[in-house]
Amino acid sequence: MRLFTFIAVLIGLFIPVIAASEEDNQPSSQQLAEHHKDVTDDSTEETIELEGLLFAPDSDYYAEIWAAISDNDGQEWEILYEGGYEPDIQFYDLNHDGVKDIFYQSATGGNGGLHHYQLHTLKNKQLQEIPLPKQEYLHAEFKDNFQAEIQIDHEQEPNVVNIKDRSSEYVQLGIYDENGKLIDNTSPLIAPIAFFEPVEISERKGYGLKSHQQISGAYQADELGTVETLWYYENDKWIILKTEWVPA
Numbered sequence: 001m002r003l004f005t006f007i008a009v010l011i012g013l014f015i016p017v018i019a020a021s022e023e024d025n026q027p028s029s030q031q032l033a034e035h036h037k038d039v040t041d042d043s044t045e046e047t048i049e050l051e052g053l054l055f056a057p058d059s060d061y062y063a064e065i066w067a068a069i070s071d072n073d074g075q076e077w078e079i080l081y082e083g084g085y086e087p088d089i090q091f092y093d094l095n096h097d098g099v100k101d102i103f104y105q106s107a108t109g110g111n112g113g114l115h116h117y118q119l120h121t122l123k124n125k126q127l128q129e130i131p132l133p134k135q136e137y138l139h140a141e142f143k144d145n146f147q148a149e150i151q152i153d154h155e156q157e158p159n160v161v162n163i164k165d166r167s168s169e170y171v172q173l174g175i176y177d178e179n180g181k182l183i184d185n186t187s188p189l190i191a192p193i194a195f196f197e198p199v200e201i202s203e204r205k206g207y208g209l210k211s212h213q214q215i216s217g218a219y220q221a222d223e224l225g226t227v228e229t230l231w232y233y234e235n236d237k238w239i240i241l242k243t244e245w246v247p248a
Contacts (some may be wrong), residue, residue, distance in 0.1 A: 016041065021137055021182040025061075027053060027054040027055070027056060027057050028053070029051050029052065029064075030051065030052060030053075030054075031049055031050070031051050031055045032033065032050045032051060032052050032065075032087060033049070033088070033089065033182070034047065034048070034049050034050075035047075035048040035049075035050075035089070035091070036048070037091050037100055037105060038099070038100070039069070039091070039099060039100055039101070039102060039121075039122045039123075040071065040073070040099070040122050040123065040124065040125045041098065041099040041123050041124060042125070044071065044072055046069055046070065046071045046122075047069070047071075048067055048068075048069050048072050048089065048102070048201060049067065049068045049069075050065070050066075050067050050087060050088075050089050051065070051066055051067075051068060052064065052065045052066075052087055053065075055083075055134075059084075060085055061083065061084070061085055061109060062083050062084060062085070062087055062106070063083045063103075064080075064083060065080075065081040065082070065083055065084070065087045065106065066078055066079060066080050066081060067079040067081070067089060067104070068100065068121065071125075075125065075248075077122065077127050078128070079102065079104075079115070079118070079120055081104050081106070081118055082106065082116040082118070083106070083116075084107055084108055084109065084116050085106060085107040085108075085109050086106060086107050087104070087105070087106040087108070088099070088104070088105055089102055089103065089104050089105075090103045090105075090198065091103065092198045092207045093206055093207060094119060094130070094198065094208070094209065094233055095121060095130055095233045096234075097121070097123055097207075099121065099122075099123045100210025101119055101120060101130065101143055102119070102120045102122065103117070103118075103119050103198065104116075104117065104118045104119070104120075105117050105195070105196070111189050111220055111221075112194055112214060112220060113194045113195060114158065114191075114192065114194050114195070115194065115195040115196075116239075117132055117195075117196050118132075119131075119132055124167060130233070131208075132196065132238075133209065133211065133229075133231045133238035134144055134193070135193065135211070135213060135227065135229060135243075136148075137151075137152070137153065137154055138151070138152060138190050138213070138215075138227060139151040139158075139217050140187060140188035140190055140224075141187050141188065142175060142176075142182055142186065142187065142217075143160075143182065144180060144181055144182050144225045145164075145180045146162065146163045146164040146167045146176060146180045147160055147162055147163065147172065148160070148161040148163055148188050148217065149161075150188070150215055150224065150225065152227050152243050153202075153244055158246075159225075159245040160185075161224050161225065163217060163224075164180075165181065166217070166222070169218065169222075170217075170218060173218050177219060186218065188214065188215055188216060188217055189216040189217070189219070189220060190215050191213060191214045191215070191216065191220070192213070193211045193212065193213045193229075194212050194213060194214060195208050195211070195212055196209045196210065196211050196212075197209070197212075200231070201232060201241070205232065208230060208231050208232040208241065209230075209231045209232070209238075210228065210229070210230050210231070211227075211228070211229045211231065212226055212227075212228055213226065213227045213228075213229070214227075215227065216224050223248040224247070224248055225246055225247040225248045226245075226246045226247055226248070227243060227245060227246075228243070228244050228246055229242070229243045229244075230242040230243075230247055
């Protein structure tokens with residue numbers, strides 16, 4: 001009986017030690033950045049804290065990321081973001097209403113340099129998300145004689161990419177025969193927009209966004225080039241100011 005009592009006491013002492021040890025190994029939320037900006041148009045600066053929770057103590061990936069915003073009157077807002085690496089927020093008046101918006105980005109960590117982005121406005125203390133632009137018209141196809149055609153605008157002639165320098169690969173993959181005749185209906189790979197960058201259009205117009213979107217051949221590393229597009233927010237929608245094809 002005394003032996004059982006002794007064991008029970010030992011277990012009772014040991015369990016809290018294990019629990020405390022496991023708790024110490026759990027990642028805790030941390031402040032990544034603190035900004036002071038007027039994002040509500042009330043002539044005073046709000047405090048914007050970017051915070052994150054790591055996936056694991058030895059990881060650089062933030063499983064949860066959010067912005068905690070507070071004003072001098074004690075009002076608070078929270079914006080939840082997608083997880084990622086190297087999260088950051090910047091402040092630009094991208095919708096041109098006279099107040100800086102909150103522009104978030106983080107790297108996905110995958111191939112192709114993809115990033116997560118979100119854009120919010122808090123003007124008049126009303127939190128709203130502004131959808132980011134999407135390239136509605138992009139078309140790519142392989143053609144005979146080891147060529148690829150990239151159409152970035154239906155009103156323009158397609159851009160022709162010569163892929164003869166990698167013809168042996170395409171023959172081996174069964175896309176072309178040795179004479180350059182297309183024998184498979186595979187299309188080039190159009191990746192999502194990899195990243196945006198705020199750019200100043202002009203002193204009068206203010207800021208817009210520049211997007212970068214990669215198009216590859218038979219596989220992702222077989223880069224053909226990038227579609228670079230300049231966007232401007234006007235009348236509650238994104239319009240394209242300029243799109244160009246940049247060969248790899």
